[in-house]
Amino acid sequence: MxxxxxxxxxxxxxxxxxxxxxxxxxxxxxxxxxxxxxxxxxxxxxxxxxxxxxxxxxxxxxxxxxxxxxxxxxxxxxxxxxxxxxxFEEQNNSKALTMALTMAQMNDWNRYPTYEVYDSIMRRFAQAYPSICKLDTIGFSNNNRLILGLRISTNPYQDIDKPKFCYSSTMHGDELAGYVLMLRLSDWLLSNYGINQRATDIINNTQVFINPLANPDGTYAGGNSTVSYSRRYNANYIDLNRNFPCPINGSHPDSEQWQVETLAFMDYVDSNEFSISANIHSGAEVLNYPYDFYYSTEKIHSDSEWFIDVCSSFIDSIPSSAPSTFFRDVVHAGYTHGGDWYKVSGGRQDYHTYFKYGREITFELSSIKLLNTEELNNYWGYLKGSLISYIENCQKGLEGYIRDSATNEPIRAKVWVENHDGFNSEVYSKSSTGYYYRPILNGNYIINFSAEGYITKTIPNIQVNNGGITIQDVFLAKRDIGLEEIEAENEFNIYPNPGKEIIKLSFVKSSGGKTTYFIKNSLGIEIIRGSIIDKTTNIDISNLNRGVYFISVGTRVIKFIKE
Ligand SMILES: [Zn+2]
Structure with missing residues (x-):
């Protein structure tokens, strides 16, 4: 036996x-x-x-x-x-992925555009609607394709004081549904301005940024005229949605250098500071809200209830004509805390939400990645109302200006909701105008407004009503310069100095909202750029040549010596 x-x-x-x-x-x-x-x-x-x-x-x-x-x-x-x-071999190779070889063939939105047609459509939007639309070049891919973004607002050539919203799709090049849906949504918004009330209200009240294709090299891996050979990764075979800094695992959780597509997006976010955004994918039908890197039993976002509320509105906006199985393939509710589905380190959602004080949700819009072109019209029907309603969240919350009480100068200040905010969930006002916007649910809040060199102001009893925007302007008074200035925000030390392998960048009080440090050599050339992880951040300098370097955070600079 x-x-x-x-x-x-x-x-x-x-x-x-x-x-x-x-x-x-x-x-x-x-x-x-x-x-x-x-x-x-x-x-x-x-x-x-x-x-x-x-x-x-x-x-x-x-x-x-x-x-x-x-x-x-x-x-x-x-x-x-x-x-x-x-x-694993996908069974959908025989699916019809009909290409539009001309702009006219995109009229019915039931084809995938060639790269050239895509480029033409984006230019056409800006040409046809010059008073409400501008075309941005966010950057270039490894293979020199354009990473494009539309800026849609009442004054697209200027940064105005209205909430900023961003849709970005298809950073996984083979996840195609969102690509065409974003083009179609842009067309809907632009062509309905002054005609449809919702489109008009969105453009009048929000600065909308739409990037339909974040990874063009992945989508057009088989050449500019087909998406049939689209791939997940970029041209260096790197997963862009694992390539961002992680609150826990540091600047390079995937052990890869930041890709040009990643750097382009980081710069775009730095110059625009989006309040609400979505990162659009497919392969499933579910909304996935922060954090991706934690189980909800470990950590939830301070605005978790807000995330759940906007997700459930999205699901409620799916028409009953959609199949009963639509948005039910992961969880019945149609939305989930990211990490509870599965943990991701280096995703853009947590990067945007944690490091850039945003609120980003990952939208998984279709179970099939290479969605059959015959389905594209159906998916627009299922998702149009939801995609529009998610932008409309920018028409709710709290906004105002923060200025110097003596000079009326704008101030970049921290807006901190007492007994609520934590783990970078606060927002900041713009240094250029002092304007801030804070999405938040209905409620009565105590809010602190603070800035370096100013006396913190606490305003109790701010009543936010979700029917629209609540306005709260704030004037801050300069603090007398005294000993406490030494413990100012953004003040940091490094040790050991001189250093050899690892140096520690340590803030006396807090990083004051700064999330990036830069190391330059004595010629002023940037050698290293990294993310500030916590009050103390380890920096590996073992690869630097011996010599004198300068590390900066914001406007503060410290000299150090590499041994
Ligand atoms: Zn994806």
Whole structure:
């Protein structure tokens, strides 16, 4: 009996080893052609999901498996984990992905544009509606394709004092539905200004930014005239939605350099400071709100209730004509706390929300990534009302100006809701005008307004009514310059100095809203740029040549010596 069992064990192991070898061959073959491949890992194989998430680009749970993407380096590291897995081939290769070769062929929004047609449509928006639309070049991809954004407002050539909203889609190049939906939404907004009340109200009250295609090299990996060979990663086979700084795992949680697409978006966010945004994906139908890096039992955002409220409004706006299964494939409610679905480190949502004081939700708009073009009109029908209503959240909350009580000069100040804010959920006013906007639910709040060199002002009893915007202007009085100035915000030290391997950047009080440090050499050339993680941030200087360097945060600069 024992012998028979042993025989079967041997047979089974040989068979398993053989099939794993075939799998590895298939995966490697796909990587050699496409730079990336998809694998399925059985859930019961996974002993440490976070370790796996750090090793490969985890996508979604699929039945009893997890779907993951791997480039060559990720796959080599993955194999070292010794996990059973299979090769995943999408079954939708035969799907109709009809291309529009001319702008006229996009008239019915039931095709995917070629790269050239996309470029023309974006230019056309700005040309046809010059008083309410401007075309921004956010940056360039690795292969020199344009990363474009539309700025839609009553004064698109200026930063005006109205809330800023951003939709950005398809940073995973093979997640196509949002790409065409964003073009169509832009068209709807622009062509309905002065005609449709909702479109008019949005443009009159909000600065809307729309970036339909964040990863053009991924979408057009098969060339500019087709999306049939679109890929998740960028041209360097990097997952852009794992490439951002993480509140926990530091500046480079994926151990990769920031990609040009990532840097372009960081600069875009830095110059625009969006209040509300969405990062649009597909592969599932669900809304995923911050944080991605925590289970809700570990940490929730201070505005969790606000996130849940706007998510449920989005779901409620889906018409009953949509299939009953629509937006039900992950959770019945149609929305989830990100980390409770699965944890992501280096995603843009947590970057935007934590480091940039924004409120970003990840929208997963269609279960099928390479959505059949015949479905595009249906998806617009299902999602139009929801996509519009999410922008309308900018017409609710608290806003005002923060100025110097003696000079009336604008002040960049922190707006902190007592007994509510924490973990960077506060917002800041603009230094150029003192304007601030704080999305928040109905309620009665105590709010602190503080700025360096000014006496903090606490205003109790601010009643926010969600029917519209509540206005609260604030004047701050200068503080006498005394000893307490030494402990000002944004004041930092570094040690050890001179240093060799790691130096610590440590704030005396707090970083005062600053999230980035810069290291320049004695010629003034930027050598390192990194994210401020906490009150104390470790900086690796082991790769620097010996010499004198300058580290800066905001306007403060400290000289240090690398030994
Ligand atoms: Zn995605």
């Amino acid at each position: 024992k012998r028979i069992i042993l025989f079967f064990i041997v047979i089974f192991s040989v068979h398993f080893a053989y099939s794993q070898e075939t799998v590895i061959e298939k995966v490697r073959n796909d990587i050699s052609i496409w730079g990336e491949a998809k694998i399925l890992i059985p859930k019961d194989e996974i002993y440490d999901l976070n370790l796996l998430a750090h090793t490969i680009s985890l996508d979604y749970p699929k039945g009893n498996n997890w779907l993951g993407y791997v480039n060559e380096k990720q796959y080599n590291n993955f194999l070292a984990l010794n996990l059973k897995h299979s090769f």
